[in-house]
Structure formats: structure tokens, C-alpha cells
Amino acid sequence: MAFFTHHITRALSSSTVRNAAIKHVTVIGGGLMGSGIAQVAAATGHSVVLVDTSEDILKKSTKGIEGSLKRVVKKKFADKPEAGEEFVQKVLKNISTSTDAASVVQGTDLVVEAIAENLKVKQSLFSTLDKVAPEHTIFASNTSSLPIADIAVSTARLDRFGGIHFFNPVPMMKLVEVIQAPGTSQETFNALLDFSKALGKHPVSCKDTPGFIVNRLLVPYLIEAVRLHERGHGSKEDIDVAMKLGAGYPMGPFELLDYVGLDTSKFIVDGWYQMEPENPLFSPSPLLNKLVSEGKLGKKTGEGFYKYK
Ligand SMILES: CCCCCCCCCCCCC[C@H](O)CC(=O)SCCNC(=O)CCNC(=O)[C@H](O)C(C)(C)COP(=O)(O)OP(=O)(O)OC[C@H]1O[C@@H](n2cnc3c(N)ncnc32)[C@H](O)[C@@H]1OP(=O)(O)O
Ligand SMILES: NC(=O)c1ccc[n+]([C@@H]2O[C@H](COP(=O)([O-])OP(=O)(O)OC[C@H]3O[C@@H](n4cnc5c(N)ncnc54)[C@H](O)[C@@H]3O)[C@@H](O)[C@H]2O)c1
Numbered sequence: 001m002a003f004f005t006h007h008i009t010r011a012l013s014s015s016t017v018r019n020a021a022i023k024h025v026t027v028i029g030g031g032l033m034g035s036g037i038a039q040v041a042a043a044t045g046h047s048v049v050l051v052d053t054s055e056d057i058l059k060k061s062t063k064g065i066e067g068s069l070k071r072v073v074k075k076k077f078a079d080k081p082e083a084g085e086e087f088v089q090k091v092l093k094n095i096s097t098s099t100d101a102a103s104v105v106q107g108t109d110l111v112v113e114a115i116a117e118n119l120k121v122k123q124s125l126f127s128t129l130d131k132v133a134p135e136h137t138i139f140a141s142n143t144s145s146l147p148i149a150d151i152a153v154s155t156a157r158l159d160r161f162g163g164i165h166f167f168n169p170v171p172m173m174k175l176v177e178v179i180q181a182p183g184t185s186q187e188t189f190n191a192l193l194d195f196s197k198a199l200g201k202h203p204v205s206c207k208d209t210p211g212f213i214v215n216r217l218l219v220p221y222l223i224e225a226v227r228l229h230e231r232g233h234g235s236k237e238d239i240d241v242a243m244k245l246g247a248g249y250p251m252g253p254f255e256l257l258d259y260v261g262l263d264t265s266k267f268i269v270d271g272w273y274q275m276e277p278e279n280p281l282f283s284p285s286p287l288l289n290k291l292v293s294e295g296k297l298g299k300k301t302g303e304g305f306y307k308y309k
Helices: 002-013 032-043 055-076 081-093 119-132 148-152 186-198 214-230 236-247 253-260 262-275 286-293
Strands: 024-028 047-051 095-098 110-113 138-141 161-166 175-180 202-207
Touching (some): 032 055, 032 081, 032 110, 047 055, 055 095, 081 095, 110 119, 119 138, 119 148, 138 186, 148 161, 186 202, 214 253, 214 262, 214 286, 262 286
Parallel strands (some): 024 110, 110 138, 175 202
């Protein structure tokens, strides 16, 4: 795959960071997205601190990163497994972990936040970090659906605050949406574009508009798939097969929702319902709500629309 060749070549040739400005990155949230972002940043020579709320979660994150790195190198180093293992260990050495974000942001150039999709929780985190992070540090959120400006107001660094929206799984997906909120300076925006390129990604620019580009189009599609099934007009299996074989998508909508996480999906659709309660598109889904209330959050918990155990 061309992406692999490009990505690995960059990773291997670059123990020095291409982007002179951003060398040290703090990633907050060691879940699906934060782990992927930390992995790709470390693989491209950045020094990374990964932060989450407990040592147990961080151990799981590190194990996940190691597993993903092994998948990445398996093909590339098929003839040289020792070199592959050396690469994995080198990347892992670029990552340290912490449960105390405030104590590790001292030397950081960029904070990438990838915690739960909840405005108040994100604001509280950034408000705390704003008081302790160096002046030059750029703050960026990986939010799927929240306005960047609404998160940024929790800080006094609107000019050094932007959006950097990665796609799941981060090691595989080439796109990054870089979002310029009204307060984001051109310098910050350019630094985020350069950083995305340094990770081997393809950035696109986007204004701070709901859903940015991809989710503005993807979310209504996913919602309609759930409604179609709830109306009894198609089984989830048939809808998934139809969209894979008929539209050429790599995953059907139910497989993708399970992959993204049903808690995250619910946060997104509930948030948009609160913003536009008159819009029937965003009205609650009994099926989604039931699965989330049962703790069936998708692939990450072993069950969602489908079972994975
Ligand atoms: C009211 C109603 C409610 C509805 C709610 C609506 C809510 C809306 C929710 C919106 C969510 C938005 C979330 C977010 O903001 C935006 C997103 O991220 S959207 C998700 C985007 N991602 C996709 O669309 C993924 C699509 N899938 C794929 O591209 C592929 O399936 C795959 C994941 C790449 C896997 O590929 P497959 O071929 O299927 O499977 P393989 O396992 O064989 O993998 C192929 C190849 O990839 C390597 N690989 C896969 N995963 C990883 C990894 N994590 N790390 C490293 N490598 C990986 C694997 O090893 C294989 O390598 P190869 O052998 O080919 O070298
Ligand atoms: N899942 C996706 O496909 C996807 C894709 C793109 C963007 N996003 C966005 O990325 C963000 C994270 O999503 P995810 O899927 O990785 O979620 P996740 O649930 O897998 O991980 C979130 C992690 O954040 C941690 N966390 C929560 N509060 C914290 C805090 N205050 N400090 C430190 N860590 C904290 C949690 O313990 C958890 O490990 C969300 O904003 C989501 O909308 C998700």
C-alpha cells in the first residue's frame, strides 16, 4: 500500500523532526484516537507524552500501540524481522506516559486533546492546562463534532488554539482536517498543517463549521442507516453488505459505528440534537440508546451492534 511505503519511509528516515516548531507533543486521552495519534507522532520522530486518567488505561494504550506498530512493520520488514522489532522499540522509546497532564505540559510545543466528546469536560481540561503550559504551546482538539471556538473560550490563548481532526484508525487513515476557528492565528494554523504533514498525513483546511467536512456528510448517512434498520426496512447485516458491495465502502455503517464506538456516536448525535432540537435528523435513537445503556459500546467493549468475542 502506497501509504505504508510513504509513512514508514518517513518514519525511518526521520529521527529528527521535520517540523522545526513542533518537536514535543502531549496527547491527552489514551483511547482509540489518542493512542493512534501518539503512535504516529512517535513513529515520525516526535517526543510524545501520552496522558490518561489511570495507569491501567495507559498500560492498555501502550499495549495497543505496540500491537498496532507490529502490524505496521510485519509487512514492511517481512524479510528483516529484527529490524522491524528494533523499529518498534525505537518508536516506543519516544513515548512516555503520565496521569497528570498539568505536570507534563511544561516542555511541550503542542497539546492534542482526544478525551471524551463532551464540551464541559474538554473546557475544564484546557482551562487547567492554559494556566500551566508555556506561552508558545499550541492547543488542539481532535473533537468530532464540537465547535473549536466553544472549547477554545476556556483558555486565554484563542490565537494558539485550533482543531486537528484525525480519522480512525489513525495509523491507516491518511486524512487530517485542520480547523481554523475565528480566533486561530495564521501561524498556529500553518503549524498544525505542517505538523500533520510531518506525521505523513494529508491535511485539508476547514473552517469551524459543524462536523467540519467529513462528519458533515458522514453523520447523516450513519443516522439514516440506523433509522432504516429501526423502521424494519433492512437488517443491519444486509445494510452493511449493501453499502460495501453497492457503494464500495470498506465497512458498512453498523460495522463503522461499532468501530468508532457507540458512546462517542451517542455523544455526537446528542450534542447536535441539543444544538438543533427542532431538527428531526438528530432525534434520539432507541436502539443506540439501549446498546449504550447496556455498556455495549462497540468493538472496544467486545459488543455493539455486533459481537466481537
Ligand atoms: C440516531 C442514530 C444514531 C447514529 C449515530 C451517528 C453518529 C455518528 C458517528 C460519527 C463518527 C465520526 C468519528 C470521527 O470523527 C471520524 C472518523 O474517524 S470516521 C471513521 C473513518 N474510518 C473509516 O471509515 C474506516 C473504514 N475502514 C477501513 O478503512 C478498513 O476497514 C480498515 C480499518 C483500514 C481495516 O482494513 P481491512 O482490510 O478491513 O482489515 P485488515 O485487518 O485486513 O487491515 C488491512 C490492513 O490495515 C492494517 N491495519 C488495520 N488497522 C490497523 C491499525 N489500527 N494499526 C496498524 N495497522 C492496521 C492491517 O494490518 C492490514 O495491513 P496489511 O496486512 O494490508 O499490510
Ligand atoms: N472514535 C473515533 O472514531 C473518533 C474519530 C475521530 C475523532 N474522535 C474524537 O476523539 C476524541 C476521543 O475519542 P476516542 O474514540 O479516542 O475515545 P475513547 O473513549 O476511546 O478514549 C478517550 C480516553 O480519554 C480518557 N479521558 C477522559 N477524560 C480524560 C481527562 N480529563 N484526562 C485524560 N484522559 C481522559 C479516557 O479515560 C479514555 O481513555 C473524541 O472527541 C472523539 O469525538 C473519535
